[in-house]
Amino acid sequence: MSKPTISVTLTTNPKPRPDEKKLVFGKYYSDHMFIMDYDAGQGWHDPRVVPYQNISLDPAAKVFHYGQTIFEGLKAYRTNDNRIVLFRPDQNWDRLNRSNDRLSIPAVDPEVAMEALRTLIKVDHEWVPSEPGTSLYIRPFVIATEPQLGVAPSTKYMFMILLCPVGAYYAEGLNPVPIHVESEYVRAVKGGVGNAKTGGNYAASLKAQEGASELGYSQVLWLDGVHRKYIEEVGSMNVFFKVNGTVITPALNGSILDGITRKSVLQLLRSWDVPVEERQISIDELVEAHRNGTLEEAFGTGTAAVISPVGALHYNNEKLVINNNKTGDLSSRVYDTITGIQSAVLPDPFGWVLEV
Structure with a gap:
């Protein structure tokens, strides 16, 4: 089957680009966006790059009522040397479709998704910043758009x-953050949607994050939802601990996100012959x-920060x-190695970087 042609409609009102020295995370958006529609019986269709704009949805669209969305x-x-490169995008498309499957959303062809991203970046290539520590954050997502109340998978979707x-995640260098071990609220359980990138996971985390902030802590360290004792994730990141020379990270168990930075860190550490264990870790073991x-040492890993060092754990009123x-x-x-590979400053022995 031939791949659909991606149409391009250019904006007639380009935005002023922000000062690259003053970029923050998630505030500015480029001139264009990608949209593709899905209808049952027709499949994914009408892929297009259009000027950045509001979208119009029926108030009964299922995404509003039943949370059927992934990102x-x-x-x-x-x-x-002025090239534009991506870091392991194939892993993102694979994970996007695993999330789609868990939320009963039709799969997106990874080749179509990749061509859509290439096309969009080529149209908005001037929005890729060049200041040290800056990058172009990319947010693919799918929402259910069928205007039908009733708990059932949608028959219509939009992929955008x-x-x-964005600027450097750390304004003043790679500084450790203090984190609060959450013992009241639960993020996810095996069999739920904890290993999918869906909005509900993040909505469920907000109350605990508010509580941690009130105590003066930057992030929440989640414990498992059954025993309330085994480490899961920190904030929206995977987490690693170096104990007596060995790096330990929670094993993927169905309630933990399969992070791409996590996977890269594990591969990197093993290439350095650093002892690594993926297994169950209890908070009592860490104490x-x-x-x-x-x-x-302790650090979180994720796309936004790459590495977020942990300077302290707050647990049972003890720091x-x-x-x-x-x-x-x-x-x-x-941190230095992965960011060096991502920006093509260092060699890429793993084949992680793809030029647009």
């Missing part, structure tokens, strides 16, 4: 891609490791300071 997040980078130039001096609240050597090495 992805990846970045494009401008290299020193937005582009958002004990802190007490006996073997909890050496456990990690590595004197300083970024660890391994955390720094991982």
